[in-house]
Amino acid sequence: MSTPAPDAAALLHELLLRGLWSTVIDEDAPEALQRHGGAVARMLAAGVDPHDLVDVIREAQVDTIYNVAQLIDWPDEHVAPDDACEVRLAASLAGATAQPLPELHSCLMERDPSGRAGEPRSPELRQYAMLDAGVRAQIKALAGARKFPAAALLWKRHAGGDLAAALAAVKQLAIRAG
Template sequence: MQELGYSDSQAHALAQAAQREDHGPLLRHLLLRGLWSDVVDESQPQPQWLERWRDLGESGFPFINSPALQRLLDAGVDVHDLTDVVRSAQVLTIYNVAQLIDDPCRDLGYDVEDAPDLQLAYLADAGAPQRPGSLHDALEELDPAGRHGQPRSLELRRFGALPAALQEEIRGLLAQKAWSQTAVLWQRAVGGELAHCLAAMQSLARQL
């Protein structure tokens, strides 16, 4: 589990549950990990999903509208704005999928008379069905970006595009609440009015 990217505490907890023959936590983590793995990346300076989608479209893979993607890029749409919109749509989709797995009858409506009470479960070694636990409640915690599914702010996106050394310098100054120094550094790197840079740094400090 550690080789797959789980922390020591997560791997230990999952291993202990498995030893008790409680495979629900592992199943829940695997399902959530699989859902998040299909969400586009936010790599700087160029998101990798663009080339992947182009390759899939050229190979004849269904569902990928490569011509529409190219038209947006040709029209001058910022690739990172596009990434943020696509990611938001995907996060909403996997959240809805997680809810549907938790409650397959939810789309029938809660006021439908005699609606069936169906739930997905796995079979334990003894043959008794067991539920893996709520997926949608745990979905946000496993966001690879560490933002609990929340959209990326503009200042956070710009921060991620800065050189690593400058990022560390800004982190250190923000930890000291050296707002003026950080705002000057930000202005040199990103540009803009100093007052706006100061506000951006105070906002960024709450996000890091």
């Protein structure tokens, strides 16, 4: 009994989705900005908050990968109607029939590693990201265990603000974490 041949279109689809998201900046590593030169280095030297810069870069990258996915899905979209050309990407393994690639853009955002479907970070998530990794882990564990008052107190101690805002923030984090 032979094993079924892998689906080349599904494999290419998966590789493209993973590859597109792999090009997006990691929000949890703003220190990676230090490797960049040019405008990024000048902005950091001028005192721009690295977290703000990461958010701007990520939003631009998410827009870009969505547009690239649409271009892969419909490469002929911007061809003049009178050119009557229809081009679609297909994939095949050696000796197999080519199969059309499933749409990328329609499922791209659900594959966002942040779990936010391409949406920007909320102020609470941004503030959370700026906390020390150990404090983040403690808050995450407390919120995951639904110990919201303890998590809120820890948040307030390290991030400041009032207790009601801290409680709302940790509850929002618990919802996002699922």
